[in-house]
Structures are given as C-alpha cells and as structure tokens.
Amino acid sequence: HRPWQGIIEEYRDRLPIAHDTPVITLREGGTPLLPAAHLSDLTECEVHLKIEGANPTGSFKDRGMTVAISRAVGAGSQAVICASTGNTSASAAAYAARAGITCAVLVPSGKIALGKLAQALVHGARLLQLDGSFDDCLRVARELADTSPVTLVNSVNPFRLEGQKTASFEIVEALGRAPDVHCLPVGNAGNITAYWRGYLEENNRIASGRPRMCGFQAAGAAPIVRGEVVTSPQTIATAIRIGNPASWDLAVEAREASGGLIDAVNDREILAAYRLLARREGVFVEPSSAASVAGLLKARAAGRIEPGEQVVCTVTGNGLKDPDWAISGAARPETIRPTVAGAAEALGLQRS
Numbered sequence: 516h517r518p519w520q521g522i523i524e525e526y527r528d529r530l531p532i533a534h535d536t537p538v539i540t541l542r543e544g545g546t547p548l549l550p551a552a553h554l555s556d557l558t559e560c561e562v563h564l565k566i567e568g569a570n571p572t573g574s575f576k577d578r579g580m581t582v583a584i585s586r587a588v589g590a591g592s593q594a595v596i597c598a599s600t601g602n603t604s605a606s607a608a609a610y611a612a613r614a615g616i617t618c619a620v621l622v623p624s625g626k627i628a629l630g631k632l633a634q635a636l637v638h639g640a641r642l643l644q645l646d647g648s649f650d651d652c653l654r655v656a657r658e659l660a661d662t663s664p665v666t667l668v669n670s671v672n673p674f675r676l677e678g679q680k681t682a683s684f685e686i687v688e689a690l691g692r693a694p695d696v697h698c699l700p701v702g703n704a705g706n707i708t709a710y711w712r713g714y715l716e717e718n719n720r721i722a723s724g725r726p727r728m729c730g731f732q733a734a735g736a737a738p739i740v741r742g743e744v745v746t747s748p749q750t751i752a753t754a755i756r757i758g759n760p761a762s763w764d765l766a767v768e769a770r771e772a773s774g775g776l777i778d779a780v781n782d783r784e785i786l787a788a789y790r791l792l793a794r795r796e797g798v799f800v801e802p803s804s805a806a807s808v809a810g811l812l813k814a815r816a817a818g819r820i821e822p823g824e825q826v827v828c829t830v831t832g833n834g835l836k837d838p839d840w841a842i843s844g845a846a847r848p849e850t851i852r853p854t855v856a857g858a859a860e861a862l863g864l865q866r867s
C-alpha cells in the first residue's frame with residue numbers, strides 16, 4: 516500500500532493537470548468518512564460524516580487550492596490573491612508559502628475566526644482587512660486580479676472546483692456507490708457545485724448513482740433561499756456569512772438536477788448541531804460546518820429525508836479554527852488545590 520499522494524496524484528486523469536504542471540501539494544484529501552452512530556439513531560438514517568477538517572490546513576479548501584496554486588505556478592504567476600471568510604485565506608497562504616510565491620488576502624474586518632487569522636499570518640500572507648462584508652472583499656479581489664498581475668484563487672477560479680470535486684470520488688469509493696442524500700453548508704456556493712460535478716462524473720464513469728444535494732445556508736445569510744441578495748448578512752457562522760454567492764446559479768442547478776433542496780438553518784440550530792457533534796460523535800468542527808448536520812435534522816423532521824436513507828454530511832472545517840466560540844460555549848474549567856485530595860473532591864470520587 517503506497518501512502519496517500521494528495522488529490523492531484525490520486526486523481527490525475529480526472530483533473531486539469533498536464534504532465535509538466537508543477538504539483539504543489541500538502542497531501543490533502545483522503546479524509547475520513549466516519550459513520551455517525553448517534554446521528555443515525557436520531558434520524559433512523561445511515562449517517563456518515565466526511566471530515567474535511569482533517570485536511571492539512573483544517574478545511575476542504577485545500578482540495579481546490581492544490582489545483583489552483585499548481586496551475587498558477589505552472590502559468591508563471593508570482594502572486595495570488597483571494598477574498599475570504601478565513602479558510603480560503605488560510606489555505607491559499609499555506610500553498611503559496613510552499614510554492615514560494617506571494618499571497619495577499621482580503622478579509623472582512625473583525626469577522627473571521629482567530630485560528631484562520633493566525634494561519635494566514637504565520638504562513639506569511641499579506642492580510643488586508645476591509646471594513647465591509649465578504650462580498651465587498653470578493654468584488655475588490657476580482658477587480659484587482661482583472662487589472663494587475665495577480666492570480667485570483669477564489670472558487671470563481673475554475674481549478675478550485677475541479678479539485679474540490681474529488682471529495683465525491685472518495686465518498687463513492689468508500690460507500691461503493693453514491694449516498695441517497697448529501698448535506699453540506701452553503702456560503703459562496705462553490706462546494707455544493709463541486710460535489711455535484713464530482714458525483715455526475717462518477718455516475719458517468721461507473722454508474723454510481725447520484726444523491727439529492729441538500730445545501731444549508733445560515734438564516735441571516737440565506738440569499739439563495741430568499742431569492743435575493745442579502746446586503747448585510749448576519750450569523751455566528753462567520754465562514755458562511757455571505758450575501759451574494761458567486762456560484763449561486765450553479766448551486767440552484769445542482770439542487771434542481773438532483774431533486775434536492777437548499778434551506779436555511781438558524782444560529783440556534785447550528786449551535787445545537789455543533790454541540791451534538793462534539794459531545795456525542797467526538798467530532799470538533801467549526802460552527803459553519805455544523806450547518807450540514809443542523810440541516811439534516813431539520814429536513815428529516817420535515818419528512819424531506821426518509822428513514823433508512825443513506826446520508827453523507829460534509830463537515831467542512833476543524834473546530835480549532837474558532838477557539839473563541841468553542842470556549843465561550845463550553846463549560847468552565849474548575850480550579851482546584853494541587854493535591855490528589857483536591858482532584859478527588861472536585862470529581863466526587865471516594866478514595867480507598
């Protein structure tokens with residue numbers, strides 16, 4: 516058994532990578548597909564979690580970034596730029612560092628989780644904070660890339676979605692076919708588009724079947740559900756705090772073609788799912804990632820997912836990215852005397 520090589524080498528024949536394209540990889544992909552016993556009991560479905568927080572920079576963005584940065588370097592680019600709610604910037608910064616090129620990131624001021632900020636800085640990216648939303652950042656990044664010698668590595672870069680589609684390949688391989696339902700959070704709507712593309716390609720290749728694609732936006736940032744741009748999106752799920760998704764039409768197409776749905780889950784539902792994942796499944800995700808599970812619970816309760824169905828929920832990012840949120844929501848540490856007696860007393864243990 517040869518070690519996992521990263522998604523470009525594993526799926527080279529299904530990606531837009533020529534033999535002479537340099538491969539910039541952190542050996543991303545190959546993430547766990549984890550059976551979720553508690554969620555399966557709760558929903559009477561067979562639920563699996565695709566743990567994308569296990570990627571090198573802690574989110575699914577690495578799958579797209581390895582392809583986008585490899586192509587940028589292959590084309591002679593010396594600098595990349597992106598707008599981000601945090602994870603794209605962390606990933607771009609890491610892959611640019613590995614490639615030895617410059618990276619600039621535009622983020623909404625005060626609206627990205629601390630761990631993601633730390634990642635962009637530690638990898639040496641130029642971190643520009645902008646007094647505005649993600650949507651404002653993306654507009655600026657796009658225009659700058661159009662008018663200056665920097666390559667845009669947001670998911671409007673077609674190579675990003677090509678890389679991200681490989682998660683569907685891994686799921687089909689693990690299950691032996693496509694699941695009945697696939698749930699995931701929706702922000703800029705690139706990932707739902709990429710997964711759908713991956714499932715379609717697998718179905719053409721090996722008749723694996725196709726899932727119903729179920730995407731979930733945060734209620735305060737749900738333009739696709741509402742059918743209109745949200746000018747001032749609000750949610751504690753900062754990664755998906757987006758009011759005008761770039762891949763809006765493609766996400767609607769995935770929903771229509773698959774017979775799926777795009778719905779909203781509120782912050783309370785997102786946090787309940789976040790705690791359930793941590794406490795009952797042992798899986799620590801960032802709040803935005805829990806939108807897929809919150810959505811599963813909501814859709815199941817509404818009868819839009821049936822008992823007995825096989826469901827995959829993508830959990831998109833690692834919980835350590837957002838330590839402030841994790842600590843503020845959890846129980847407090849207790850301080851004790853530095854003795855065995857002190858510990859035993861705090862834990863209510865009888866000592867012999």
Ligand code: F0G
Nearest residue numbers: 599600602603702703704705706831832
């Ligand atoms: N989950 C996480 C943890 C994310 O970081 C994102 C997007 C999504 C879900 C939504 O995916 O945009 O493809 O619909 N984060 C982007 C960023 C916007 O800048 O890191 P999407």
